[in-house]
Amino acid sequence: MTFSPQLEARFAELLTHYPEGRQRGALIPMLMYAQDEVGAVTQELMEELAKRLGITTLQVDEVTGYYSMLHKKPQGKYHVQVCTNVACMLRGGAELYDHACKKLNLGHKQTAADGKFSLEEVECIGACSWAPAIQVNYDFHHEVTTGKLDEILEGLK
Amino acid sequence: MKLYNEPSPLETRVISKRFGTQNSWRVDTYLATGGMQAFKKACEMTQDQIIDEVKASSLRGRGGAGFPTGMKWSFVPRQSELPKYIVVNADESEPGTCKDRLLMEHDPIQMVEGILIAAKAVGASKGWVYIRGEYRYLIDHMDAVLKECYERNLLGKNILGTGFDFDLYTQTGAGAYECGEESALLESLEGKRGVPRIRPPFPAVSGAFQCPTVLNNVETFSTVPAILNGGGKWYADLGTPRNGGTRLVCLAGHVNKPGVYEVPLGMNMMYFLNEIGGGMLGGRKLKAIIPGGSSCPILSAEECDVAMDYDTMAKAGTMLGSGGMMVMDETTDMVKVALRIMRFYNHESCGWCIPCREGTTWLRKMLARIVDGNGAARDVDLIGDLAQSMLGRTFCPLGDAAALPTISLIKKWRPEFEAYVAKNPFASTELVQVA
Amino acid sequence: MSNLVKLTINDTPVEAPAGTLLIDAAKTAGIEIPAFCYYEGMSLQAACRMCLVEIEKAPKLMAACVVPVAEGMVVRTESEAVVKARKTTLEFLLTNHPLDCPVCDKGGECELQDMVFKYGAGESRFTEVKHHVPEKQWSPVVFYDGPRCILCYRCVRVCNEGMGVGALGVVNRGVVSEIAPSHGDHLECDECGSCIDICPVGALTSGAYRYKTRPWEMEHTGTICTHCSDGCKTTLGTRNGEIVRGNNRDRSGVNGEFLCVKGRYAFDFNHHPERLQAPLLRVDGKLEEVSWSRALQVLVEKFKAVRDAKGNVGVIGSTRTSNEEAFLLQKFARTVFGTNNIDHHRSGDVATLLDALSGKTGALGTSADCYTSKAVLIIGADLSQQHPFLANQIRANVRHQKTPVYVVTPGAVREDKTAKKAVRAGEDWLAAVENLKSSLASEKELLVVFGDAVKGEGLRKLVALGDSLGIPVKYIALVDYANSRGAMDMGLLPDLGPGYHAVEGKAGLTLPQMLAATDLDLVWVVGANPLKNASLGSSKAFVVVQDLFRTETAERADLVLPAASAYEKNGTVTNTCGEVQRLMKAADTVGAKTDLAMFGLIARGLGVNLGKVDADNVFAEIQKTVRGYNVPLPVIVTGGAAQTQAVNGRVPSNVLPELIRSAGDTLFTTGTLTKYSKVLNEVMEGPGGLYR
Ligand SMILES: Cc1cc2nc3c(=O)[nH]c(=O)nc-3n(C[C@H](O)[C@H](O)[C@H](O)COP(=O)(O)O)c2cc1C
Numbered sequence A: 001m002t003f004s005p006q007l008e009a010r011f012a013e014l015l016t017h018y019p020e021g022r023q024r025g026a027l028i029p030m031l032m033y034a035q036d037e038v039g040a041v042t043q044e045l046m047e048e049l050a051k052r053l054g055i056t057t058l059q060v061d062e063v064t065g066y067y068s069m070l071h072k073k074p075q076g077k078y079h080v081q082v083c084t085n086v087a088c089m090l091r092g093g094a095e096l097y098d099h100a101c102k103k104l105n106l107g108h109k110q111t112a113a114d115g116k117f118s119l120e121e122v123e124c125i126g127a128c129s130w131a132p133a134i135q136v137n138y139d140f141h142h143e144v145t146t147g148k149l150d151e152i153l154e155g156l157k
Numbered sequence B: 001m002k003l004y005n006e007p008s009p010l011e012t013r014v015i016s017k018r019f020g021t022q023n024s025w026r027v028d029t030y031l032a033t034g035g036m037q038a039f040k041k042a043c044e045m046t047q048d049q050i051i052d053e054v055k056a057s058s059l060r061g062r063g064g065a066g067f068p069t070g071m072k073w074s075f076v077p078r079q080s081e082l083p084k085y086i087v088v089n090a091d092e093s094e095p096g097t098c099k100d101r102l103l104m105e106h107d108p109i110q111m112v113e114g115i116l117i118a119a120k121a122v123g124a125s126k127g128w129v130y131i132r133g134e135y136r137y138l139i140d141h142m143d144a145v146l147k148e149c150y151e152r153n154l155l156g157k158n159i160l161g162t163g164f165d166f167d168l169y170t171q172t173g174a175g176a177y178e179c180g181e182e183s184a185l186l187e188s189l190e191g192k193r194g195v196p197r198i199r200p201p202f203p204a205v206s207g208a209f210q211c212p213t214v215l216n217n218v219e220t221f222s223t224v225p226a227i228l229n230g231g232g233k234w235y236a237d238l239g240t241p242r243n244g245g246t247r248l249v250c251l252a253g254h255v256n257k258p259g260v261y262e263v264p265l266g267m268n269m270m271y272f273l274n275e276i277g278g279g280m281l282g283g284r285k286l287k288a289i290i291p292g293g294s295s296c297p298i299l300s301a302e303e304c305d306v307a308m309d310y311d312t313m314a315k316a317g318t319m320l321g322s323g324g325m326m327v328m329d330e331t332t333d334m335v336k337v338a339l340r341i342m343r344f345y346n347h348e349s350c351g352w353c354i355p356c357r358e359g360t361t362w363l364r365k366m367l368a369r370i371v372d373g374n375g376a377a378r379d380v381d382l383i384g385d386l387a388q389s390m391l392g393r394t395f396c397p398l399g400d401a402a403a404l405p406t407i408s409l410i411k412k413w414r415p416e417f418e419a420y421v422a423k424n425p426f427a428s429t430e431l432v433q434v435a
Numbered sequence C: 001m002s003n004l005v006k007l008t009i010n011d012t013p014v015e016a017p018a019g020t021l022l023i024d025a026a027k028t029a030g031i032e033i034p035a036f037c038y039y040e041g042m043s044l045q046a047a048c049r050m051c052l053v054e055i056e057k058a059p060k061l062m063a064a065c066v067v068p069v070a071e072g073m074v075v076r077t078e079s080e081a082v083v084k085a086r087k088t089t090l091e092f093l094l095t096n097h098p099l100d101c102p103v104c105d106k107g108g109e110c111e112l113q114d115m116v117f118k119y120g121a122g123e124s125r126f127t128e129v130k131h132h133v134p135e136k137q138w139s140p141v142v143f144y145d146g147p148r149c150i151l152c153y154r155c156v157r158v159c160n161e162g163m164g165v166g167a168l169g170v171v172n173r174g175v176v177s178e179i180a181p182s183h184g185d186h187l188e189c190d191e192c193g194s195c196i197d198i199c200p201v202g203a204l205t206s207g208a209y210r211y212k213t214r215p216w217e218m219e220h221t222g223t224i225c226t227h228c229s230d231g232c233k234t235t236l237g238t239r240n241g242e243i244v245r246g247n248n249r250d251r252s253g254v255n256g257e258f259l260c261v262k263g264r265y266a267f268d269f270n271h272h273p274e275r276l277q278a279p280l281l282r283v284d285g286k287l288e289e290v291s292w293s294r295a296l297q298v299l300v301e302k303f304k305a306v307r308d309a310k311g312n313v314g315v316i317g318s319t320r321t322s323n324e325e326a327f328l329l330q331k332f333a334r335t336v337f338g339t340n341n342i343d344h345h346r347s348g349d350v351a352t353l354l355d356a357l358s359g360k361t362g363a364l365g366t367s368a369d370c371y372t373s374k375a376v377l378i379i380g381a382d383l384s385q386q387h388p389f390l391a392n393q394i395r396a397n398v399r400h401q402k403t404p405v406y407v408v409t410p411g412a413v414r415e416d417k418t419a420k421k422a423v424r425a426g427e428d429w430l431a432a433v434e435n436l437k438s439s440l441a442s443e444k445e446l447l448v449v450f451g452d453a454v455k456g457e458g459l460r461k462l463v464a465l466g467d468s469l470g471i472p473v474k475y476i477a478l479v480d481y482a483n484s485r486g487a488m489d490m491g492l493l494p495d496l497g498p499g500y501h502a503v504e505g506k507a508g509l510t511l512p513q514m515l516a517a518t519d520l521d522l523v524w525v526v527g528a529n530p531l532k533n534a535s536l537g538s539s540k541a542f543v544v545v546q547d548l549f550r551t552e553t554a555e556r557a558d559l560v561l562p563a564a565s566a567y568e569k570n571g572t573v574t575n576t577c578g579e580v581q582r583l584m585k586a587a588d589t590v591g592a593k594t595d596l597a598m599f600g601l602i603a604r605g606l607g608v609n610l611g612k613v614d615a616d617n618v619f620a621e622i623q624k625t626v627r628g629y630n631v632p633l634p635v636i637v638t639g640g641a642a643q644t645q646a647v648n649g650r651v652p653s654n655v656l657p658e659l660i661r662s663a664g665d666t667l668f669t670t671g672t673l674t675k676y677s678k679v680l681n682e683v684m685e686g687p688g689g690l691y692r
């Protein structure tokens, strides 16, 4: 499996971060950064990282399934994550999520057929004082209203 | 970097004093505003002196448990053939909490300096800042900051000519609240599932990669330079006895001016809510406050006239936790709050132990059924009983975190649950099955 | 002892060595603390929370599985809080556990069922919808039913820590966590079935056993596995005379509860449809079924004629029949036919080892030594393939005692992973061991386990090198099958009689010589298949074969007698370490007779007296006459293993190293029997290979 030179460089750097013989520590960062490039944690990717870190594919699989940001299936180009946890809920997070469902015609963890959008109702994303909050991919949007949500979504190409 | 909310003139800005200033995260700015003086001071002190100073400050961990920081550092064995490490808990996943990101956005080098002082105090050589995966922008930001620190010799070999070497890296999480729990975080750092470890041994003895490790919250480390600069006593005096200093409180919910504010420990909660938080949204009545993240027992309006420090809150039957304060007005549906909280803990339960894995699932399903209008009369008691059955019996505190708010909700707002159930015409039927 | 800690459990004073876990301390005091995830010898989990107990001064209930005893500790295991906690833990467990006990394989021997019966609440308060996922088949022998799984992680640990395989893991998070196999949807592993055995509930079930019977409908017989030479005790569950299950949950025998794929599943050859159930006689060039009386009549006539004519006889014995049978066979050959033309397939140089060790005491390693020895050297064997139990012992030794292991093998082996040093060497193994000498000499003691490459002069040099280390050294000579060792000890050799005494008169023909000879009048093959890849030189020979199946050798026979398997007889066998254990009859095949019974019938027909032909009587004779076999009978009779002693005095053997060659069986092969085990042929890994 080949990665971009930038990602390879990042991997090489990462592997220097851990004590000798404990390079497995790089697994989760490698999965995260590789997922960004590959689009998903594919079987091939799991096998590749297992090989590089000297662990079994099952050990990579165990980790992949544990973390909610690691996905085996590709998500939309824009992954819209609406927080409905308490702080956001108090400020209309649930309604915002319902609105997003209707607007995108998607449900929880669904991806549009054209692959442009996917939607997820997420747990607290650490923006509670500026609730309700959403994340599109890694970008935060604070104090989002339904109107503002429409604007954000429409602004995405 | 811009601030997300206006600061308040009533804050005591010790660790947030650089927030919102231009280029506050750059080495030049940091050095020009008194940065690294504390580290230099630490380099002149013995390990015991540093730890004693921190003890004198009565600084308690800002991650949630409130354990005295100086004491924690003193548990690290002095004589050890193993290397020692520093781990920063920047997982910030406790619902209601959004302060560590500001510390890292606006004043990351303050945290780095705190880490260096801790490293000096225990003889550590390497460290990781474990940042939740959702904060990717912050990881990239921290990577840039650390790069500059290396370039300017704030990290690496012979730091600022003191002869002290230290390496610091970022480490991304990947979406797991449980990885905020210190031992689960360490497992994650080692490339494993975020399942907590059996303790003892505690991280101070066997932490990252089975080596002695100091693990603290971002805010805890960020506080250390101020303590060394101003002295432990000065810092302690900012707060109340045994509850030294200031802390960041994340105000959220039905208030006029939600935001992150730095206040001295011991400030009255209602004063904070009204004077700094601008009072209740729309002038509505206060109903309840979650004082420090969703893991804390919830205070009813009558209970909110309390000092915000660890000991007083404990007496009030709750916790200051992670500083995530969520304010609820009279319109709030407490049953829905209970469900939303339980959904969270069920989603985040690592699944390792039975009471947490099965208990949160059962409670989530039951609460959802009640909210859907299919509650049974006996459910209300059952919720309380099941939550009580989880309490103190799980492998890690996540089970308690799920149980505590639930118990307080059932105890204090029981009629709301009963009202939900009463709406179901079949509520008194013994068995209620829903598909 | 000074480091005994005094504590009180349920008002009973208890003493336990410092460091003992509370759960174990209670057990020794006769107090049960229930647990699912705790498993002796395996890493601690503290996950199930069944073992919560009250400890005075502790702020909450504590998990007895992880708390070590402390001086003055006051513990309550039956207080109100503890009882309530257990009840709710069980109630929590049952929320997603299907209540399908009536059809579940585990019903009747399920730990969850027992626990709920003993500690559980009478009724459930759970009325929500259960989480369900469909059952999965991971291999021909392993099925996983997720909903039944209570996530105690025993299977994961036994596979990873116990077997050193790591083919099981945990995927997903929280309530949807489940156990997953090594290769996505299927398992590639040792197929040992330990995970199934160790599963406290019916989440992991055996493809060989599932839905066949209920535990209480079986009879259970503890006997010795007939496959490799490690001598594992296997408890066979039989129903209506048919073996349906093999395990060793009672931990009797040298192997504790360990069994490999063969021990657990490869009993299935026993009821293979091709098992012989009537004698076969060659009539008009073809083998035809005949009655036992006709067969014996023909046989006795032939034997009489050959004996009376002083004809040339060749006798080939078995590596899987009992000591009694091997002993009686050689006695028959030597006394009735007056011949030393008797041999078997030799796979390890025990004779030279015994000679080289003569005069030394305590230099023969036991299977227990593999677990206790403070250092181990493995030469020329792929242990985890060829000797799974000994490999398991050594692995446990490393895991529990961090014992250094040195590996000298021609290719990669599983032991490499945890070895202190692993070197690749084949024929040149001696040089490689010499290179390790200084490291070996720094150990406190050493156990040397060696394969068929170490023989003759090389073996003598190895023992000399061992002597020069200045530390106690023990040896285990590895051989192939369940009674390969016994066959040698009993004197199925042309130059050595029972107990390695020189034979009277001239040494006889070796096995290859017998096959090559053109002048044999009678060839008698008992439980062996020498013609698998060879032909018989003597075309005139009348060939008598006693076997379970129509093997290649049986196809050449003039008379074939259907033999009982090792699972169908009483007697003893000796494992590769020289440990004697008892075979117990567990099953029956209609029409087959034990080899011992056949010898008795033939002797009676011939009118010769071989003494009283029953296993106990023959063993008494063995005890008296076979050097090293004067072992305590009670140990054997009670199902234990009695270590035979080294012979005192030289072994006058002229070992021909070229005759010693292991068949090289893997985990998934077992010589001729391989063909008749459905399970071994089905598992995807079989037959695999050595050193990879
Ligand atoms: C379920 C759980 C989640 C936690 N999450 C966090 C977190 O996100 N950030 C944090 O700093 N501490 C968190 N903690 C607390 C840590 O375990 C630990 O006590 C803390 O990081 C220690 O640092 P401190 O002493 O500086 O507070 C969590 C604890 C539990 C039980």
Ligand code: SF4
Residues within 6 Å of the ligand: C034, C035, C036, C037, C038, C045, C046, C047, C048, C049, C050, C051, C052, C063, C064, C065, C066
């Ligand atoms: S969790 Fe304990 S708690 Fe327990 S039995 Fe299992 S292992 Fe003990």
Ligand code: FES
Residues within 6 Å of the ligand: A083, A084, A085, A086, A087, A088, A089, A123, A124, A125, A126, A127, A128, A131, A132, A133, B095, B096, B097
């Ligand atoms: S509750 Fe939504 S960001 Fe915290």
